[in-house]
Amino acid sequence: MNTQTHQLPQPVFSLALLRRHALFLILLLLIAGFASKEPAFVQPANLLSILQSTSVEALLGLAVTVALIAGGFDLSIGATASTALIASSYAMVVWHWGAVPTVLFGLLSGAAIGLFNALLVVRLRIPDLLATLGTMFLLGGLQLIPTGGQSISTGLMLPDGSSASGTFAPGFLALGRARLLGVPVPVIIVAVIALALWLLMQRTRWGRVFYATGGNEQAAALAGAPTARYRTLAYVLSGTLAALGGVIIAARVGRGDVSGGGSLLLDSVGATLIGFAVLNARRPHIVGTVVGALFVGVLLNGLTMLNVPFYTQDFVKGLVLVGALALTFGPGRGRA
Template identity: 85%
Template sequence: MTSQSATLPLAPSAVKSPRRSALERLRRYALFGVLALLIIGFSSAEPAFIQPANLLSILQGTSVDALLGLAVTVALIAGGFDLSIGATAATALIASSYAMVVWQWGALPTLVFGLFSGVLIGLFNALLVVRLRIPDLLATLATMFLLGGLQLIPTGGQSISSGLMLRDGSSATGVFAPAFLALGRARLLGIPVPVLVVGVLALVIWALMERTRWGRVFYATGGNEEAARLAGAPTTRYRTTAYVISGALAALGGLIIAARVGRGDVSGGSSLLLDSVGATLIGFAVLDARRPNVLGTLVGAIFVGVLLNGLTMLNVPFYTQDFVKGLVLVAALGLTFGLGRARR
């Protein structure tokens, strides 16, 4: 991920031509512009689209993608791709369901247990990538497979809900605690709890990354680890922390799904992975950042959410969704890298 542009012999141009800066501004706000156009377009075609209830449901629908996108973003900022994000969420989902249904745990211990599983997975990824120096893509891909298989073992591949048939022939009697389900279903002041959770977390992580010295070191470590190390930064600690944060955020995403659905469905989490990576990469184009960034990821997730919700309202078939997402991603990346290259 360390692409260093060679030093071009061109003298820095003292004046930027106005045309170029207009183009730059266009690129900066392009995604916001398209988002506004989409909202206007969908609202005029289908007035129900702009109703607050629908807008909130869009936000609620994108909250898990946004959360996982934040996880990808944090890992990427510190220079490591994390492909195990989706599987981590799925594992936390299964772990929390199992704790409640089979072990009959309460809401709080379950929550802690789920988050802890994410932290553990993050540490495992860090062990592979930072200590054993396995390339990040390969290591986290391996983790993804590992987790995908691991979650099938406790229940033999069955979904987890009350009445689950256990190995010894008895059936599980635990239920999802209402306090736990509230995490996915409740509203506070009319706003869905997952949206609030994501909003608060995004603000915290944004401040951490963009406004504090620790954020600078995260970015420096990801951009040029050697330079960060020579500047005195404990880079292995930062990379490990990034994987742990990433794992915990992904696990929280899994917990929210469990709370929303009220059942522990086994899945590899690969669609979660693709959507969150998509949100992160679309985020590269926001404000022409060309780097993983918190605000961009959030906008990216909302962008995809608005697009899919609108298209569904216009009765565009469900099965075209992935194609549309791919199209948006290609356009955003083209905007970021293809047109952006002209600047340098």
């Protein structure tokens, strides 16, 4: 008697396969729909504009992603970016620093903030949401003190009565405005960083330890992983990436705007969470975050070109986020 069990062939098209590629399909349908209504949408100049406009959100989304991978959550990334924006603008306009020292100063300020967050979360064991929320409020007040709450530009009157006579160096402004072979420099920077992070997290032992730390810190520690060191490194990386976003904003607008980082937290977190649906990963990952940021950028750019009222944009972003999470975590979910 033949007791061998015969399995029916799996259908080529399945719900799991649909979930895995649904966001890519929706993105293509969005592009096709916007292009049919407004042919200028798919012009190279507009597509590059989308990439440039989403570069900072993608960069901060990567900052959120790195912290999430290691089991943390950094609510201070928007404030960190804003602080780096003010710090780099102050160094250039008030202290007359050159482009390279200014950029390094901005990045180091972000790394220091990340280290401070790590001290609160890893060493003092304050819950990450509470610790980074406290850092967010702390930075929100700190960045206003040097200029008395004013934005930084040439001719700024400082609280001590002196006037800032420095200007933004062309080399610094090039970081946010220049193009290389027609591609905006911020887009190239984000692409290089995203590729480096993807290689680190997906192709190295260090990346596996990052994910193990975030998945089950106690088990990873029992296996010999230095989890405290990895979580500290995650917060430092998160702060540095967020600071780079702030420096790019300062270079793009040529002004230290005190409200320049106002919406960055929600936009970057939204891109990261939408990324959970990419490839049905159901976890933070680098590719998903970049695709999530691009998805939101395409959506908002298309709505703008179709003259949809600006005050509906937050509603649309929220709707997309809820839809992506429902697609990822809803009933009947599965992996391809």
